[in-house]
Amino acid sequence: MADTISWVPKRLNAAPIVFRGMTGKEVATLTLAGLGVFTPIGIVAALVMGMIAMAPTVAFLGAGLTLFFGGTIMRRLRRGRPTSLMYRQLQFYLACKGIASGEKLITRTTRYSIRRHPPLKPDFRKH
Incomplete structure (x- = not known):
């Protein structure tokens, strides 16, 4: 018998909620954005x-x-919504604007086909 679980539920490895419903990554992103703006x-x-102390005070506030x-x-x-949806939306927006590469995303509208044919219906007629 193996010491590890062969399958792991998705929620087990999900990032925990840290503050106001956000994960640690989202908290860090918002904090850095606030520092960058302020x-x-x-x-x-x-x-x-x-007063030189106003710069860090306003930035951290x-x-x-x-x-x-x-x-x-x-x-x-x-x-x-899924936890990664906002990241995908941001990635899609940046790819459509040409700021980031969108190699992993579908960024154009067209008809896609998987080249499968409909299944054949069995013929139950008696010969």
Whole structure:
């Protein structure tokens, strides 16, 4: 008898919910996006007010707000859908715009065929 399970349910290996219905990857993505957006705003605020501590304060406050409100938005967007759907949608959008390669995605509309013929119906007539 093997020490490992030959089959593993999908949900067993799924990333756990960490904060406001988001996985760790989504939390990190939103936090970095918030830092990226609010760091320049914090630098401008620091230069205007003459207080250097405003830059990291505004950056981290903005990242926290992005995480708080972005979590609500992401939870609504993902409700009842597979966990990887949003990543595929982003990948598809970037591939359609030509920003990223879409080699693994179908990015054009056309008729696809699998080249299978319909099954033959058995002939039950008596000879």
